Amino acid sequence: MSFNNIITTTENQIGFITINRPSKLNALNKETIQEVHEAFESLDADAAVQVIVITGSGEKAFVAGADIAEFSNFSETEGAELAAKGHQLLFDFVANLATPVIAAVNGFALGGGLELAMACHIRVASDNARMGLPEVSLGVIPGYGGTQRLPQLVGKGRALEMIMTAGMVGTEQALMWGLVNHVVTQEELLPFCKTLAAKIAKNSxxxxxxxxxxxxxxxxxxxxxxxxxxxxxxxxxxxxxxxxxxxxxxxxxxxxxxxx
The missing domain is CATH 1.10.12 (Lyase 2-enoyl-coa Hydratase; Chain  A, domain 2)
Incomplete structure (x- = not known):
């Protein structure tokens, strides 16, 4: 399959999806969400793929949020439709995918980026990762599952603190709170995820x-x-x-x- 904003590869029973919009810090626009959905759908249907790893291109960002320019003038109805379609195409779709998904979080995972990582079944972060839900600083709330999945992972009080302050947490805090499963160096991130995926792929x-x-x-x-x-x-x-x-x-x- 040919994509404009993502790169897909396979290696030893592992499918890789790399969001490739480095000039936008890999922000999620409508086209990228659709492409990532199609990539997940294709890899999930491939019997040779036992685990999927998703990451962002470069070292600065996993996904630094949604592309705000696309929805800054939306009405209430359009905003609700945007969230509903995002849930259906990507966030709920990933959370319920039959193939296990590992998020390799390199750099910033903010807004929709953190929501995408939380929809994945396992999260591994590089030591330069920073995570947060800054939506209230824009006058809106997280709309891609952030208000639901974050409390499940870190607890209600911590989730509300992150959401209401619109602040970022580093890897030490994220690991202690259970927001990520593992923290490794940038150089170790993909090799570690490959090793973890290989352990999963040995099983039924x-x-x-x-x-x-x-x-x-x-x-x-x-x-x-x-x-x-x-x-x-x-x-x-x-x-x-x-x-x-x-x-x-x-x-x-x-x-x-x-x-x-």
């Missing part, structure tokens, strides 16, 4: 996608996460991956999961 893709679904169920209103887990656990018993995994364990060999 069917079980992993079901685990993502069940964990997300626990954060969904009106859904009983425990009941969803029971159903998901039972579902796994009918898969070829379960048969291969248990057989390999009993035969004392490494499993070769068919992904079915």
């Amino acid at each position: 893709p069917v079980a992993i996608s079901k685990a993502i679904e069940v964990v997300n169920a626990g954060y969904t209103d009106g859904v009983n996460g425990f009941e969803t887990e029971i159903e998901g656990f039972g579902y796994c018993f009918g898969t070829e991956d379960f048969k291969e995994g248990t057989t390999a364990f009993l035969e004392k060999r490494k499993a070769d999961f068919p992904g079915k």
